[in-house]
Amino acid sequence: xxxxxxxxxxxxxxxxxxxxxxxxxxxxxxxxxxxxxxxxxxxxxxxxxxxxxxxxxxxxxxxxxxxxxxxxxxxxxxxxxxxxxxxxxxxxxxxxxxxxxxxxxxxxxxxxxxxxxxxxxxxxxxxxxxxxxxxxxxxxxxxxxxxxxxxxxxxxxxxxxxxxxxxxxxxxxxxxxxxxxxxxxxxxxxxxxxxxxxxxxxxxxxxxxxxxxxxxxxxxxxxxxxxxxxxxxxxxxxxxxxxxxxxxxxxxxxxxxxxxxxxxxxxxxxxxxxxxxxxxxxxxxxxxxxxxxxxxxxxxxxxxxxxxxxxxxxxxxxxxxxxxxxxxxxxxxxxxxxxxxxxxxxxxxxxxxxxxxxxxxxxxxxxxxxxxxxxxxxxxxxxxxxxxxxxxxxxxxxxxxxxxxxxxxxxxxxx
Amino acid sequence: xxxxxxxxxxxxxxxxxxxxxxxxxxxxxxxxxxxxxxxxxxxxxxxxxxxxxxxxxxxxxxxxxxxxxxxxxxxxxxxxxxxxxxx
Numbered sequence: 001x002x003x004x005x006x007x008x009x010x011x012x013x014x015x016x017x018x019x020x021x022x023x024x025x026x027x028x029x030x031x032x033x034x035x036x037x038x039x040x041x042x043x044x045x046x047x048x049x050x051x052x053x054x055x056x057x058x059x060x061x062x063x064x065x066x067x068x069x070x071x072x073x074x075x076x077x078x079x080x081x082x083x084x085x086x087x088x089x090x091x092x093x094x095x096x097x098x099x100x101x102x103x104x105x106x107x108x109x110x111x112x113x114x115x116x117x118x119x120x121x122x123x124x125x126x127x128x129x130x131x132x133x134x135x136x137x138x139x140x141x142x143x144x145x146x147x148x149x150x151x152x153x154x155x156x157x158x159x160x161x162x163x164x165x166x167x168x169x170x171x172x173x174x175x176x177x178x179x180x181x182x183x184x185x186x187x188x189x190x191x192x193x194x195x196x197x198x199x200x201x202x203x204x205x206x207x208x209x210x211x212x213x214x215x216x217x218x219x220x221x222x223x224x225x226x227x228x229x230x231x232x233x234x235x236x237x238x239x240x241x242x243x244x245x246x247x248x249x250x251x252x253x254x255x256x257x258x259x260x261x262x263x264x265x266x267x268x269x270x271x272x273x274x275x276x277x278x279x280x281x282x283x284x285x286x287x288x289x290x291x292x293x294x295x296x297x298x299x300x301x302x303x304x305x306x307x308x309x310x311x312x313x314x315x316x317x318x319x320x321x322x323x324x325x326x327x328x329x330x331x332x333x334x335x336x337x338x339x340x341x342x343x344x345x346x347x348x349x350x351x352x353x354x355x356x357x358x359x360x361x362x363x364x365x366x367x368x369x370x371x372x373x374x375x376x377x378x379x380x381x382x383x384x385x386x387x388x389x390x391x392x393x394x395x396x397x398x399x400x401x402x403x404x405x406x407x408x409x410x411x412x413x414x415x
Numbered sequence: 416x417x418x419x420x421x422x423x424x425x426x427x428x429x430x431x432x433x434x435x436x437x438x439x440x441x442x443x444x445x446x447x448x449x450x451x452x453x454x455x456x457x458x459x460x461x462x463x464x465x466x467x468x469x470x471x472x473x474x475x476x477x478x479x480x481x482x483x484x485x486x487x488x489x490x491x492x493x494x495x496x497x498x499x500x501x502x
Contacts, residue, residue: 065434070456131467134459 003292006246010177011413012257013249014089014242016081017351020053020235020338024084028348029355031337032363033385037219038338039233045120045200047207051218052197053235053339063152072114072139073195073236075148077344078105081240082149082189089242089254091187093153102185103146103159104175105240106168106192108342108400110161111140113198145193157185165400166304167265168192169239169346170408174263176243186248191347193238202342206232209273211308222340223367224305224312224333225375232306233339239347256413257354261393262291268403275311275399280318284395287407288322296326297393298409300362302349303333304397305375306340315397316375323378330388331380333365346398350408356391357412418488421495425461425487428468432460443485465491470498 017023020038021031031038042052059068059076062083068076082103086093093101118136125131138144146159158179164171169192176190196202206212211231215221222233241257249256264286268276288295301319305312323329334349335341341348356362364381371382396408426438429447436451447453461481465471471494473481480490 066432066452066457069432069434125467131463133463134456 006250008181009246010180010243010260011246011249012241012260012410013244013254014085014091015239015257015351015354016084016086016088017237017239017348018055018057018077018080019237019341019348020055023055023057025351025355028352032334032352033361035366035383036337037222037366039218039221041218042197044203045116047200047203050203051214051221051233053233053237053341054197055237067152070135071148072144073198074107074110074145074193077193077195077236077238078145078149078240079152081191081193081238082153085189085240085242091242093155096187098155099157100186101155101157102176102179102188103149103155104172104179104188104190105146105149105161106164106170106172106343106347107145107161108165108168108194108196110142110144112201113195114139116199116201149189164406165402165404166340166342166345167398167400167404167406168343169348169350170263170396170398170406171265173241173243173260173347173408174265174406176241177260177263180243180245186244188243189240190243191238191240192343192345194236194342194344196342197234197236202234206234213307220367222307222336224303224307224336224365225372225380226368227370227372229307229309229312231308235339235341237338237341237344237348239344239351241347258357258410258413260408261411262287262293262409263407264290265404265406268405270403273401275314276403277314277318277321279403280315280399280405281321283405283407284318284322284397287395287409291409293393293409295323296328298323298326298329298395299388299391300353300356300394301329301331302353302394302396303331304399305333306335312372313374315399316377319377327378329379330362330386331377332362334363336366346396346406346408349398350394350396350410353394353396354410356388356394360388360391362386362388418492421488421492422484424495425484425491428461428464431464432457441484444483446482447484469495469500471495
């Protein structure tokens, strides 16, 4: 029995996503269990061919042509995921007081893509700023993806994005839970999105950092923990969840996907790009404490690992520290399939693991031909799925630049 | 004929700016905003498209003259001709 009152317990009742390996949780799950990568090669401005995780959903499914013309890719991803999540939760907003609905979307960055596009557009006019679009500001304000959702769905409650680098997917989820606990909203849409593959600058910056992956076979490029990993494959995507207080979910007899039992965020206060193992450990411990769980209670740990040399090692060190002696914890990774979906990463990777509560199968991290021994962890699931005897608790790591760390813990729902 | 060409130029731009609208029964003498789901940002798109496609500048004080399709044709016909658009 939980000691937290039901009106402070937060449950997920709907999942909406688009990923490079599927536009529904069922499709994504099938790809994860079948070892199917969604990484492909695309042409990008100034850089030519790069590898990326690309989503293929119908932008017009939930948006009119004019909305699309005015909006952003991140807005389109957010709107698609929001509709899918609400549908999954069995919620019709027309039956709701939408002043009590909030939208909280994590983003790594926003506005980079739109600014690059606008500069490319005025380049055609010899950089005459008369040709700079009046849509630039509404497209690039930091709240854009969440704001587009409220306009599309007629939600008049609070909305904003949470800028949290690549910890943003978890951060959006955490913000949603906090707003529900504060009683500021009765229904929250929370998670993260990314449109980053449409910015050449993001690829170029990773390349300049010697942290951009490449491989003759795109599906083999994203390979966290492998000796031959070469860095990040940038991906786009989104995963948004419908969250409710347990009391409200029960009152409407909602199907409960899982309970959000623990979370934590902290800061390295060290280096702009390199993570600090002690802070990662502290973040995981803080989330476990909040969930009133021991490390050995965790059944699946989804790693953040992106395929950079040092980042993977640092996270593995932190996990070995926190989970020392816990032989029953399965450790996996989702970026090896979809690449690094930036602001969406934490939310998408959590989503991909949720079906394990039912099927008890742990998807592996793929593309590990030779494990880097510095990344070895007890329970690391390599290349082939494993079946667990129980899956009650999933811990999801998501870390980002400027030393921002986030951990979310969810528990299988069993009333 | 000449007015029809100008009208088609305007309709082509409106079709881009308001892609979900049916323009087949658009009346020339009724305000565009009263017939179509258009706001000030869409209107600025029309001004921008005229600038990009035909190098025609519409100063802010002239915006009211573009309120209807007929008004657009009347206003733009000489200006498109002035920038050598074959109308």
